[in-house]
Amino acid sequence: MEAPTVWLFVxxxxxxxxxxxxxxYFFHRYNHENKWLYKKIHRIHHKAFxxxxxxxxxxxxxxxxxxxxxxxxxxxxxxxxxxxINCWPFWTFALVRNLHELEIHSGLKSIFSQYIPYxxxxxxxxxxxAKLRGNYASTFSFWDKLFKTDLHMVDGKCRTKAQLDxxxxxxxxxx
Numbered sequence: 001m002e003a004p005t006v007w008l009f010v011x012x013x014x015x016x017x018x019x020x021x022x023x024x025y026f027f028h029r030y031n032h033e034n035k036w037l038y039k040k041i042h043r044i045h046h047k048a049f050x051x052x053x054x055x056x057x058x059x060x061x062x063x064x065x066x067x068x069x070x071x072x073x074x075x076x077x078x079x080x081x082x083x084x085i086n087c088w089p090f091w092t093f094a095l096v097r098n099l100h101e102l103e104i105h106s107g108l109k110s111i112f113s114q115y116i117p118y119x120x121x122x123x124x125x126x127x128x129x130a131k132l133r134g135n136y137a138s139t140f141s142f143w144d145k146l147f148k149t150d151l152h153m154v155d156g157k158c159r160t161k162a163q164l165d166x167x168x169x170x171x172x173x174x175x
Contacts, residue, residue: 004086012082012089016074017139020097023070025143029136031063046132100139118142127151 004012031042041060059067078085103110103122110121120141128135134151137143144150 004088008082008086009089009092012078012086013093015078016071016090016093017096019074019077020070020093021137021139022143023073024067024139025137025147027066027069028138029147029149032133032136046129097139104138124150 028042031037041063045059045063047058075085075090099112100120103112104120104125106122107126108122110123118140120135120137120139124135124141124144125138128151131151134149135141135144136149141150
């Protein structure tokens with residue numbers, strides 16, 4: 001297959017990154033909010049409180065299959081709108097996504113992700129594994145900000161952005 005134009009590469013790569021990631025956010029969040037799914041399926045992955053790189057693959061087979069829906073949906077969208085999927089943006093997406101998963105499950109301070117705006121870091125994901133709630137986003141942490149599920153450590157306690165906003169409102173009202 002020939003190399004794509006710059007526009008085609010950027011469009012298809014961005015589509016894979018964004019559509020797969022927003023799908024993953026909601027899929028992951030639902031795996032936590034649905035108690036049956038969490039207990040029977042997703043809990044396997046959370047046996048690691050401080051994960052190591054290959055534990056991103058340590059999931060129930062149904063979770064692994066469900067996690068691929070975002071990729072398949074993106075491929076279908078690209079196929080229907082453009083007629084073909086170029087292998088270069090797809091394989092670049094697969095490489096970037098897998099390297100990112102290895103990094104955020106490394107247990108080490110983020111090396112690359114810390115330099116990319118709104119990119120999920122190891123610290124972001126480790127807090128999710130420690131608290132078993134919030135910080136559901138994988139690649140782009142702005143989903144957690146947008147849907148108010150981002151966790152922050154404040155005074156040794158884990159808080160969502162919504163809780164921090166409420167605390168600030170109460171402090172202003174009391175002043």
